[in-house]
Amino acid sequence: MAEPMKIRASMAGDTADVKCLMNHPMETGLRKDAKTGAVVPAHHITNVTASVNGKMVLDAQWGGGISKNPYLAFKVKGAKVGDTVVVNWVDNTGDKNSAEAKIG
Amino acid sequence: MHAYSHSERFDMNMQRRSILKGAGAAGVVSVAAAAGLLNPATAFAADWNKAAFDAKGVDAALTAINATGAAASGDISVKAPDIAENGAVVPVEISSSIAGTESITILGEKNTLPLIATFNLMNGAQGYVSTRIKMGATSNVRAIVKAGGKTYTVAKEVKVTIGGCGG
Numbered sequence: 001m002a003e004p005m006k007i008r009a010s011m012a013g014d015t016a017d018v019k020c021l022m023n024h025p026m027e028t029g030l031r032k033d034a035k036t037g038a039v040v041p042a043h044h045i046t047n048v049t050a051s052v053n054g055k056m057v058l059d060a061q062w063g064g065g066i067s068k069n070p071y072l073a074f075k076v077k078g079a080k081v082g083d084t085v086v087v088n089w090v091d092n093t094g095d096k097n098s099a100e101a102k103i104g
Numbered sequence: 105m106h107a108y109s110h111s112e113r114f115d116m117n118m119q120r121r122s123i124l125k126g127a128g129a130a131g132v133v134s135v136a137a138a139a140g141l142l143n144p145a146t147a148f149a150a151d152w153n154k155a156a157f158d159a160k161g162v163d164a165a166l167t168a169i170n171a172t173g174a175a176a177s178g179d180i181s182v183k184a185p186d187i188a189e190n191g192a193v194v195p196v197e198i199s200s201s202i203a204g205t206e207s208i209t210i211l212g213e214k215n216t217l218p219l220i221a222t223f224n225l226m227n228g229a230q231g232y233v234s235t236r237i238k239m240g241a242t243s244n245v246r247a248i249v250k251a252g253g254k255t256y257t258v259a260k261e262v263k264v265t266i267g268g269c270g271g
Contacts, residue, residue, distance in 0.1 A: 015230060028238070030216055046152045050229075057229040063157040065212055065220030065238050067193045073234035074223070092152075 009085045009103040016079035016103050018050065020072045020087050023097075028064030042092060045070065050087045052079050052103075079103055156219050162246070165211060165219040170255075171248045177202065177256035182247050184262050191239040191264040200231030200249045200256075207250045208233050213259070214243030239264045 003023035009016050022045065029042025042064060050058040057076050072087070079085075083103045090096040156168035166172050183197035198208050208231065209222040215238070223233045231249065239245070244259035 026238075028217065052227070055227050057225070057227045059224040059226070060221060061152050061157070062221045063217055063219055065210075065215055065217060067236040067238055071195075071234070071236045073232075074225075075230040075232045076228045077230055078228040 003097075005087070005089075005097055005099040007085065007087055007099040007101040009079075009101045011079070011081055011103060014077060016052070016076045016083070016085070018074050018076065018085050018087070018101075020050075020099070022070045022072070022089060024068070024070060024089075024091065026064055026066055026068045026070060030064070045089045045091045048072065048087065048089045050074065050085065052076055052085055053083050054086075153222070156222075157217060159219060160216060162211060162213045162218045165217075166248070169209060169219065169222065169248070171209065171250075171257070174248055174255040174257035177249070177258055180247055180249050180256060180258040182245055182258055182260040184245050184260055186261075187263045187265065188239060189265050191241070191266055193236050194239050194245075194262060194264070195234070195236050196245055197234040198232065198247045198249075200247075200251070202231060202249055202251045202256060204251045205231030205249055206252075207248075209248040209250075210235075210237060211246040211248070212237060212239045212243060213246055214239070214241040216240060 005023060006021040009018045024045055025043055027040050027043040031040045032038065033040055044064040045062050048060040048062060049056060058074055081103055084100055085103060086098060086100040088096065088098040153168065156165055159165040159168050179201045181199045184194060188194045196210060198210065200208060205225060207222055207224045210220045211218045212220055220237050225231065239262060242263045244261050246257060246259040249256045
């Protein structure tokens with residue numbers, strides 16, 4: 001199982017600010033190992049979804065061009081204090097992780 | 105959790121995707137879910153656009169995501185540093201004030217694989233994403249916004265002193 005991820009959500013006016021940090025190497029499949037010269041196989045998150053109270057708000061596809069240990073922030077209008085935000089990811093090896101937070 | 109090897113899990117995942125794509129998927133999925141193979145809450149709605157992410161060159165990537173001929177728009181902003189000391193971690197913030205913004209796509213024009221990410225937004229998600237991207241060389245960070253069946257774009261140049269995509 002992947003390392004835990006961090007998520008924080010807070011209201012600013014009528015909009016929730018959601019910020020999320022994931023732990024992932026995000027290997028592009030293009031990088032060569034400095035010592036062996038062998039290509040490091042691709043290992044990166046491919047899909048990220050987010051929901052508020054079970055309703056999907058974000059559905060993303062990622063390549064290896066997102067930085068290692070990805071940061072993602074997004075804003076959701078109409079959310080309320082106490083709503084539950086869930087962020088899920090899955091990578092190209094089938095590994096996955098999710099985290100949830102109550103909007104504060 | 106069952107102790108699947110990496111490759112077995114990968115196969116299972118591919119299988120799941122083809123199941124989701126097929127007709128009459130709901131029945132198959134619920135059977136799979138009942139068997140403990142799938143957690144419906146984490147079954148992803150979208151596939152991964154392999155052709156677009158594997159595209160080398162901006163034009164090929166734009167073609168693969170149906171975004172050729174995007175109109176320049178002043179209603180999109182790309183916030184990124186003018187100079188990035190480390191191309192491996194370039195903070196990028198895209199905002200779109202175009203009504204009905206459905207998706208935001210980010211490309212690094214000189215990256216070997218230019219397409220970085222596409223974010224589909226719905227159910228109150230605003231035309232805004234902030235993340236950190238890799239840039240192989242000084243180039244434009246391009247944002248593509250889809251709204252109401254139309255495609256809009258804007259770009260901002262980021263000078264990179266140490267590339268983030270090589271080895």
